[in-house]
Amino acid sequence: MKKTALLILIVCLMCLSGCTTEKQSFLFGTIVSVRLEGGKAYKARDAIFGMLEDYERTLSPDIEGSDVYRINHSEANTPVQVSDVTLFLLREAKRVFVESGGAFNPAMRALSELWGFPGGLTRVPAKEEIDGILPYCSMDYVVIDEVKSVVTRLSEYTKIDLGGIAKGYFADKSYETACEHGVGRAVLNIGGNIYMAGSGTIAISHPRADGEFFGLLRVSDVSVVTSGDYERYFEAEGKRYHHILAPDGYPSRSGLVSVTVIGKNSTVCDALATAVMVLGEECGEELMRNYPDLMFITVSEQKTCSVWNDKGIFELSDESYSVTYRK
Ligand code: FAD
Ligand code: MG
Numbered sequence: 001m002k003k004t005a006l007l008i009l010i011v012c013l014m015c016l017s018g019c020t021t022e023k024q025s026f027l028f029g030t031i032v033s034v035r036l037e038g039g040k041a042y043k044a045r046d047a048i049f050g051m052l053e054d055y056e057r058t059l060s061p062d063i064e065g066s067d068v069y070r071i072n073h074s075e076a077n078t079p080v081q082v083s084d085v086t087l088f089l090l091r092e093a094k095r096v097f098v099e100s101g102g103a104f105n106p107a108m109r110a111l112s113e114l115w116g117f118p119g120g121l122t123r124v125p126a127k128e129e130i131d132g133i134l135p136y137c138s139m140d141y142v143v144i145d146e147v148k149s150v151v152t153r154l155s156e157y158t159k160i161d162l163g164g165i166a167k168g169y170f171a172d173k174s175y176e177t178a179c180e181h182g183v184g185r186a187v188l189n190i191g192g193n194i195y196m197a198g199s200g201t202i203a204i205s206h207p208r209a210d211g212e213f214f215g216l217l218r219v220s221d222v223s224v225v226t227s228g229d230y231e232r233y234f235e236a237e238g239k240r241y242h243h244i245l246a247p248d249g250y251p252s253r254s255g256l257v258s259v260t261v262i263g264k265n266s267t268v269c270d271a272l273a274t275a276v277m278v279l280g281e282e283c284g285e286e287l288m289r290n291y292p293d294l295m296f297i298t299v300s301e302q303k304t305c306s307v308w309n310d311k312g313i314f315e316l317s318d319e320s321y322s323v324t325y326r327k
Pocket of ligand 2: 164227271272
């Protein structure tokens, strides 16, 4: 009896002082890990993973019956009924597609498949193969009807892949869920798209030194998203080919090796990180200036680093790189 009372007391004290829980899982072809402290941390953790599993079933291009799978396998010019989350992400994606002059383009799945990135059987396609489908790999060939909740692709070569924006959305939704459960502090890492609830330090991966940090960010209730050429790539004849494609259908060669975006809206940060990777510093400047609330850290092949819309939260770890603060 005494032991039971003691156990109950310990559980009550733990809950009063705030519970802590961690979980890691493999979702979206990547690692998702969460650490939550305080409030209803356990409930929040389960709600987050349940939600993420639902999103995977709805948005994965590889799961038969998902919205994206059904769009990609539909007859051209035939509307496909989709859920609200798919409509929302396609609308956001199309907005950034237009704003970035086509640098952010989630309609390039058929090109990614030519390069073999989705299945891992990578190769360098012939130029004719790329040029043959390139004109159809555009969001101009994706018609979104929000009233009827349908999406229509105008060509069989037009295929969707929301991998450049969806993990940001998942991070936003995970943060919202944590807040709804009164969680005081959380680190929500959705395959490298991080949302920090409360305050803490986030390390940015080094784009050219595996397992090392490039810099540190002291953040509070904000998302940190990085796009780079160093995680999904292959080498052929001494050349590196990575998974972010430029409007010519080839991996982007903008001179940037990584772009980190820090801001409250992780969905937008995710899309912009990919867009700026493609555009590079010079062509991406206008886009970055359009978002003064977001901070951007761009790292170049020439071992230079630029900080745009600085918020005074960045500390460089690798001092062989030079930093410029772009006012
Ligand atoms: P980001 O820069 O954010 O995005 C790059 C990705 O977006 C590319 O991999 C490509 O898919 C696409 N892309 C390429 N060029 C552009 C461009 N110019 N504009 C916009 N988008 C572009 N991966 C697996 O290996 N196996 C899986 O089973 C799997 N399932 C997934 C399920 C879902 C629901 C989602 C959203 C993604 C899934 N992925 C899967 C993809 C994976 O999780 C990553 O999203 C992807 O590899 C790249 O993410 P990133 O953050 O590294 O790069
Ligand atoms: Mg992205």
